[in-house]
Structures are given as structure tokens and as C-alpha cells.
Amino acid sequence: MDVEGLKAIGAALAIGLGALGPGIGIGIIGGKAMEAMGRNPEAAGNIRTNMILGIVFAEAVAIYALVIALLLKFV
């Protein structure tokens, strides 16, 4: 197998595995936020902004994986 092919596999694995954790995390955050909104609909606005903030921090991990994938693919 040539180096280019190995690089492509490495990039795919980096973002593919790196997206697993944040995916689970964002799912939990979203689910819990929906639960909270269902229990307390008046606080929906506040919960939504905090949910987005939480999602962003979970997503940052996926972004790091994306950076690695981009570095492998293009640099």
C-alpha cells in the first residue's frame, strides 16, 4: 500500500473515531436539555443557550480530530 492511501485511511480514522465521543456527548447534552425543557418550559430560553454552550465544548473535541484529519490529508 502506498503512503497516500495510508494517509487517507489515517485521516478517515482520525475524524471517524474522533467524532464518536463528541457525538455521544452532544446526544446526551441534547437529550438532557429536552428533558429539562419538558419539565420546566418557562426556562426553555436559558436552557437552550446553556445547551448550545455545552454542545460547543463537546464539539471542540471533534474539531481537533478534524484538524488532524485535514493535516494528514492536505499537509
Next chain:
Amino acid sequence: MLKKLFTVRNLVILLLVVALFVVSGLLGLKVPPPEVSLAAEPVLHIGGFAVTNALLTAWIVMIILVVAALITTRHYPKDLDNAKNSDLVPSGFSNFVEWMVEGFYGFSESVAGKWVTKFFPIIMTIFLFIVVSNWIGLIPGVGTIGLLEHPASGAEGFAAKGAILTAQPAASGAEGFILVPFLRAPSTDLNFTVALALVAVFMAQYFGVAAQKLGYFKKFLDLSGFKQGAFMGVIQLFVGVLELISELARIISYSFRLFGNIFAGEVLLAVLAFLIPYVVSLPFLGLELFVGFIQAFVFMMLALVFFTLSTIRHGEEEHH
């Protein structure tokens, strides 16, 4: 509801789309698969300074924002003291902008409290600049119209039919072409996002110093732990180092979050357009509109939260 869609205008648009489809099919024009380039390409040179397509688009975004601001404030009376009530009522575009800015101001106030007057101009500018930068990449023609240039040595070029790049590889001997777009969404250039991230992180330090003077740097170098023994002192020093690292890591996470999301979105759109043309791209264009807004909002909100955190004295949040 459905009947409203059958207007003359919509029919003309539909016919035009179908006509484009037929004409491009008849001419047998096939464009090459999208060339994904991580760095922005220079399109024009002013003196010795290479202007990249992302920088050019950033200037266009600035012009759009300035013109929008002028249009918004055009109807405002010069002399506010003697203005009639009816002159102050906004309408149309002004009304929309005022509604939007007021909404964001209310939200910022709920987070930042009394600091909102200091924070709001910066974060709102960041938000508007980013959201227009994200959306400008979704306009048809941005990224697809450009100069035909010879590729760097080693790269594969394509044959051009008139001004249109075709999918055929260049004939042996003749040099092929690649497309260098005139315009490119600024957020898909890392320089743009790093610049904004540096501004956001630097302003957080500035507001920290403005709020608590030199006491702000106690966060990074905390010697008060030595009062409770050497062990606690070393731990406090280490916590300070961690604070410094987290401050620097913010530059990376700010910039790569925006860049990664928008760049990945553009690549996704380009790839989808070649996998299943015309139809499947449409819902993803809607998704990218949403992502562009959310990422701008997230950048703004993180800047707001970090500004606010840096104005609060360290350790204060634990015992109040």
C-alpha cells in the same frame, strides 16, 4: 398554501433551472471534480502584496455591512430633540435590524450585566462579520467563477473549452488548467478565523485588566497558596500554569471551530453536488445556512462568556 407557490415568478425560475439543465446536458459540458484547497489562493497583486480570494471577499463583506448600516440609519432624523414621534418609528429593513440588535442586546445583558455597554459593540461586530462571511460562501458563483491558471508542477490540469473548464484531462504536451476562484468565503481561510480568535482572546485580557487592574494576573501567578504550606503553594502555581494554557488553547479552539465547520460545510456541498446533482444539495444548503448562523452565534457567545468571566475576580465564584 401550495397554490401560492404557483406564481409566474416561480414558474420562470423553474423553467430557467430546467433550461440550464438541458443546455448543459446538450453541450456535454462536464466540470472537473472540486479541487479542495486548504489555503486561499492569491488572485491579484497590489504592489508586492498578494491579495487572496478570501481577503477580497472579506473586503466585500465589510462593504456589505457598511452599506447595510447606512441603509438602516438613513431615515433617522438628524435633530433628535425636535423630531416628531412618527419620524422615530423604524420601518422595513431598519425595523428588522433594530429588532435583531435589541434581541442580542437583551441576551448579552442577561449574561454580562453592567459590562454589556463595553462588550456589546465588539461581540455584535464579530457576530455580523462572521455571519455574513459564512453565508457569502453559499451564494452561487462564489468559489465557482474564477481565473483559469496553470497548476503547480506535478499537479494534474484539465482541458478548457473556451472559458469553461471541462472534466477531460489536459492533452499530453499541452499544459492543463485549474480554476482559481475570485471569491471564497472568508471563514474558510484560517488566517481570518485566527485573526478573530486573537482579537477575542486579547480583548478578554483587556477587559480583565480593566475590571480588576493588575489583580487580573493573579489568575496566572498565584502565590497565596504558600500561606497554607508549600504543597498548596505548588498546586496553586500549577493551577496558574493551567489557566495560562487554557487561555492559549482558546485561540486554537475558537479559530478551528469556525474554520472547521465552515470549511467542512463547503467541502460537503461540493462533494454532494457531484454525487447526486441538483436535488440533494438543496437541503444541505439549508443546513449550511443554519450552521453558518449557529457558528457565528457560538463565537459571539463564547467571546461574551469569556469576557464576562475575566471581569470576575478569581475565586469569587466559589464563595458568594
